[in-house]
Amino acid sequence: MKRFFLLLVLVLSGCGAQMSQVMRDCDKGQNFSAYSYCLKDTYSRQGRTPNATIVRAFYANLDAIDEQYRSGRMTDAQAKSAAYDSFLNTIQASNDRNRSTVCQKINGILICN
Numbered sequence: 001m002k003r004f005f006l007l008l009v010l011v012l013s014g015c016g017a018q019m020s021q022v023m024r025d026c027d028k029g030q031n032f033s034a035y036s037y038c039l040k041d042t043y044s045r046q047g048r049t050p051n052a053t054i055v056r057a058f059y060a061n062l063d064a065i066d067e068q069y070r071s072g073r074m075t076d077a078q079a080k081s082a083a084y085d086s087f088l089n090t091i092q093a094s095n096d097r098n099r100s101t102v103c104q105k106i107n108g109i110l111i112c113n
Contacts (some may be wrong), residue, residue, distance in 0.1 A: 016048035019055070019091050023084070024106035033068045036062045054090050061086035
């Protein structure tokens with residue numbers, strides 16, 4: 001039963017699109033507002049964790065960038081660059097921290113740091 005549960009968790013964790021893939025798929029040369037909409041819409045429908053706090057933080061950053069873009073304070077290229085920077089500072093940073101977690105079994109207890 002334990003093996004089945006572990007297998008189920010592993011299979012389910014692999015489901016859904018990663019934000020980095022969605023960013024590549026949405027980057028079709030359109031203006032930043034359309035790009036931002038594509039990111040949020042696609043990931044909300046197909047992403048692994050669309051309601052995670054870190055994803056919502058990324059969406060909030062996209063909204064702030066889009067506001068500056070629409071008001072003319074940012075060019076399209078600057079807005080897209082800021083979106084990638086935001087991704088690296090939110091979602092990718094979180095993914096990197098999660099991957100760096102090391103777990104070991106000590107006296108039958110799983111300890112992770």
